[in-house]
Amino acid sequence: MAAQRVLILGAGYAGVMAANRLAGRSPAARVTVVNPAADFIERIRLHQVAARTRASAAVPLGSLLNPAVELTVDSAVRIDPARRLVHLAGSPAPLAYDALLYAVGSGHAPATPGTGDDAGCGFGVQDAPSAARLRSRLRSLAPGSTVSVVGAGLTGLELVTEIAESHRHLRLRLMTRGVVGGDLTPSGARAVRARLARLDVEVVENTDVRSCDESTLTTSAGAVLPSACTVRAAGFAVPPLAGDSGLPTDPHGRLLVDSSLACPDHPGIFGAGDAAKVAGPEGLHLRMSCASALPLGAQAADGIAAHLDGGGPSPASAGFLLRCISLGRGAGLIQPVTAGDHPRGPVLRGPLAALAKEQVCRMTVSWLRAESRRPGSFSWPRGPKAALPEHTAGVR
Numbered sequence: 372m373a374a375q376r377v378l379i380l381g382a383g384y385a386g387v388m389a390a391n392r393l394a395g396r397s398p399a400a401r402v403t404v405v406n407p408a409a410d411f412i413e414r415i416r417l418h419q420v421a422a423r424t425r426a427s428a429a430v431p432l433g434s435l436l437n438p439a440v441e442l443t444v445d446s447a448v449r450i451d452p453a454r455r456l457v458h459l460a461g462s463p464a465p466l467a468y469d470a471l472l473y474a475v476g477s478g479h480a481p482a483t484p485g486t487g488d489d490a491g492c493g494f495g496v497q498d499a500p501s502a503a504r505l506r507s508r509l510r511s512l513a514p515g516s517t518v519s520v521v522g523a524g525l526t527g528l529e530l531v532t533e534i535a536e537s538h539r540h541l542r543l544r545l546m547t548r549g550v551v552g553g554d555l556t557p558s559g560a561r562a563v564r565a566r567l568a569r570l571d572v573e574v575v576e577n578t579d580v581r582s583c584d585e586s587t588l589t590t591s592a593g594a595v596l597p598s599a600c601t602v603r604a605a606g607f608a609v610p611p612l613a614g615d616s617g618l619p620t621d622p623h624g625r626l627l628v629d630s631s632l633a634c635p636d637h638p639g640i641f642g643a644g645d646a647a648k649v650a651g652p653e654g655l656h657l658r659m660s661c662a663s664a665l666p667l668g669a670q671a672a673d674g675i676a677a678h679l680d681g682g683g684p685s686p687a688s689a690g691f692l693l694r695c696i697s698l699g700r701g702a703g704l705i706q707p708v709t710a711g712d713h714p715r716g717p718v719l720r721g722p723l724a725a726l727a728k729e730q731v732c733r734m735t736v737s738w739l740r741a742e743s744r745r746p747g748s749f750s751w752p753r754g755p756k757a758a759l760p761e762h763t764a765g766v767r
């Protein structure tokens with residue numbers, strides 16, 4: 372019997388986890404990963420690359436993928452679900468599949484003009500080229516220049532503190548349309564505020580940024596502030612590939628999948644990670660994160676294996692335990708959360724929390740490697756028993 376062809380689009384946290392799990396467990400499947408580069412990018416370290424506390428976030432895929440996985444360095448430009456083909460940017464010959472995992476991840480959220488979200492002329496940290504660009508911009512700034520980070524979610528907090536700690540000659544400003552730490556427990560929010568104060572980060576709350584140029588930014592209230600470098604850290608957007616291919620998407624362009632991570636009406640197509648939206652209660656709490664991409668990648672692999680074996684779907688379940696936030700290299704915050712991602716309980720802060728976060732970053736890569744050697748070894752916290760209807764997850 373001919374091997375069944377599994378195509379995995381995207382070698383991020385979800386795609387690599389799925390490829391290793393499938394290649395080791397389903398010898399009858401021929402697994403091919405399509406990714407634009409031969410490196411896996413540890414996106415969770417890109418703020419470190421930008422701040423020069425780490426040289427690179429690239430890990431050669433050859434060192435991560437199960438040797439049975441084939442890697443095609445290319446970009447998928449269109450999926451043809453009727454013919455079960457994927458067209459590539461760099462090759463006239465499309466790739467055929469029996470099962471497909473859509474795991475193309477996310478990047479920079481485009482600014483929405485007129486919404487006060489129009490800081491798109493600045494810098495970003497969403498992918499490796501953006502982090503490299505920001506790194507060289509920071510390097511070129513004269514002492515005393517102001518760097519504004521727009522967005523005080525987890526990525527914005529990690530970025531502003533990383534730069535503030537490593538670039539003491541620059542002035543750092545954190546701008547948010549809400550309040551800092553609004554999504555943490557009161558003790559978590561106090562710890563973050565104390566750290567920002569210690570690093571002399573100016574905090575501007577309840578303010579939108581309308582536009583920016585090389586030396587200033589303009590708020591939605593019309594105030595013009597000095598800013599030699601404005602960095603957008605206010606959410607991720609996904610590639611348009613699913614929608615362009617006629618597959619069902621949510622309003623953000625994420626591939627819509629059911630609770631078993633399968634795309635309804637398109638048998639054999641599965642989705643996981645930032646680029647997929649799990650419809651229904653099982654997906655309500657899932658925010659774009661490495662913390663959900665890894666378990667969803669593992670469960671998509673199990674779903675694909677069952678599909679190829681003619682088995683029935685089984686619902687995926689992924690939940691959260693902790694929000695692990697670096698606040699520079701010298702401090703961090705570990706905020707416990709419920710499985711549904713609601714902050715709770717006492718926090719761990721300071722250098723111990725920084726150490727814990729560093730261990731988590733190392734573990735993500737170790738888990739991917741371990742799954743290649745011992746398929747099925749990765750385990751994760753299950754999702755909430757009953758998702759709260761009022762809680763809709765955003766991005767990290």
Ligand SMILES: Cc1cc2nc3c(=O)[nH]c(=O)nc-3n(C[C@H](O)[C@H](O)[C@H](O)COP(=O)(O)OP(=O)(O)OC[C@H]3O[C@@H](n4cnc5c(N)ncnc54)[C@H](O)[C@@H]3O)c2cc1C
Nearest residue numbers: 381383384385414415447475476477644645660661662664
């Ligand atoms: C600075 C920063 C810090 C972060 N810190 C954390 C953290 O501490 N904890 C946490 O949980 N999350 C964190 N995140 C979020 C986390 O990185 C993402 O949610 C996670 O990377 C999503 O994984 P993924 O596998 O879905 O996609 P990605 O990791 O984005 O990988 C997708 C892959 O698909 C490839 N691809 C894209 N288009 C195509 C195409 N057309 N064809 C083929 N391949 C394609 C991409 O090049 C990429 O290799 C952070 C993000 C940033 C930017």
